[in-house]
Amino acid sequence: MCVKQKREKKKWNGTKWKKVLNILLKVLGAIVVAFLLFVAAVYTVNKISSHSEKKRLEPYGQHVSVDGKQMNVTIQGKGDETIVILPGFGTASPALDFKPLISELSPYYKVVVVEPFGYGLSDQTEKERSTANIVSEIHEALQSLHIDRYILMGHSISGIYSLDYVNKYANEVRAFVGLDSSVPSLSEQKIDSSDTQPIKWFRDLGFARVQLKLSADPYDELPYDEQTKEQLNILIRKNMYNTTQLNEAESMYSNFKTAEKQTFPPNLPVLFFVQANHPGTDQWIPEHEKLIKDSVHGEMVLLEANHYLYRSHSKEIAEKFMNFMGRIQ
Incomplete structure (x- = not known):
């Protein structure tokens, strides 16, 4: 060439x-x-x-002033005894989410659902989401409503906060009921602000809505009417990944560590409703048993249900709870 x-x-x-x-x-x-x-x-x-x-969005409940902000609380029923319900992490609307259980309990008790900051219709807050702050805020809300003697009922992460609560306000809490409540020994993974920053971008750009659109309806085939489900879905989209809840996620690891030093007072009646087959650990039941081994009145009920057992087994929970309270009178 x-x-x-x-x-x-x-x-x-x-x-x-x-x-x-x-x-x-x-x-x-x-x-x-x-x-x-x-x-x-x-x-x-x-x-x-x-x-x-x-x-x-349809308003519900009532606002009470807590730490200069507005916290939403709902009250149903006029029973002589009061039950205070606290939600699990990320529950979009505690008052609506617990509706099946409230319906079963309110004919016999006054049922109070507290929506902590960042939940339901409550304001958000920049204050650290430490157990101490969360417990103090919930207590302030109850005090402003003159509620000073009650049974505390907590789902999931509220089990961690409730350990601190029942020790700080032992003279107010008559009993504790855990709804598949968290235990200190089975801690969540540590989350830093660097982990939540991409989630904030994801949320702000609107992709959380896309995620929900592609996900299964958590309330499908459960005892919620269509109007309630519509309001729940609106509040899920409103509150998903909000800054207050992300701050709570960042504080979760340290809150679990703090709870490791605590236990329920031996004379406090404790009733656990626990899922029989936890998908992530075989220590779920044994660790709940450890928490009540020294309790004078400590019982555990196993349910064939998922983590949100109060949605599907509200009638059974209410019946066994009332039976338990009747035996400790």
Whole structure:
């Protein structure tokens, strides 16, 4: 091959690679533009939908002033004894979420559902989500309503907060009922602010709504009417990944560590409702047993249910709870 032919081949190869490179750049540019348009569409739809849902949100309960902010509390029933219910982590609307259980208990008790800051219709707060702060805020809400003698009932993470609560306010709490409540020895993983920052971007761009759209309905085939389910879904989208709850997630590991030093007072009646088959650990039942081994009145009821057992087994929980309270009178 002569020098001229070599030059022409080299030139042709260079032209070919330039064309390939141009095509690749155009494809890449198209992908980037398409992605940005998709993000913009998700963001816009989320903003419009959030504005529309805000108008359809129906207020419930009553606001009480706590630490200069508004905390939402609902009260149903007029029984002589009072039950105070505390939610698990991330519960979008405690008052509506516990509705099946409230319906079973309210004919016999006064049932109070506290929505901590960042939950339900309560304000958010920038204050550290330590157990001490959360417990103090809940107590302040109850004090403002002149509720000073009650049975404490807590789901999930509220079991950790309740350990501190029943020791601080032992003269007020008549008994504790755990609804698949957390135990100190089975701690959550440590979460830092660097872990929650991407979640905030995910939320602010509107992708939390997409996530919910692709997820199964947690209230499907459960005893909730359509109006309640609609309001629950609005509040799930409103409160999901809010800053207060993310701050609580960051404080969770240290809150579990603090709880390791605590136990229930031996003379406090304790009743646990626990899922019989925990999907993540075989220590769920043994660790609950340890917490009540020194209790004068300590019992555990196993249920064939998931973590949100009060949604599906409210009638059974109410019956066994009332039976338990009748035996410790």
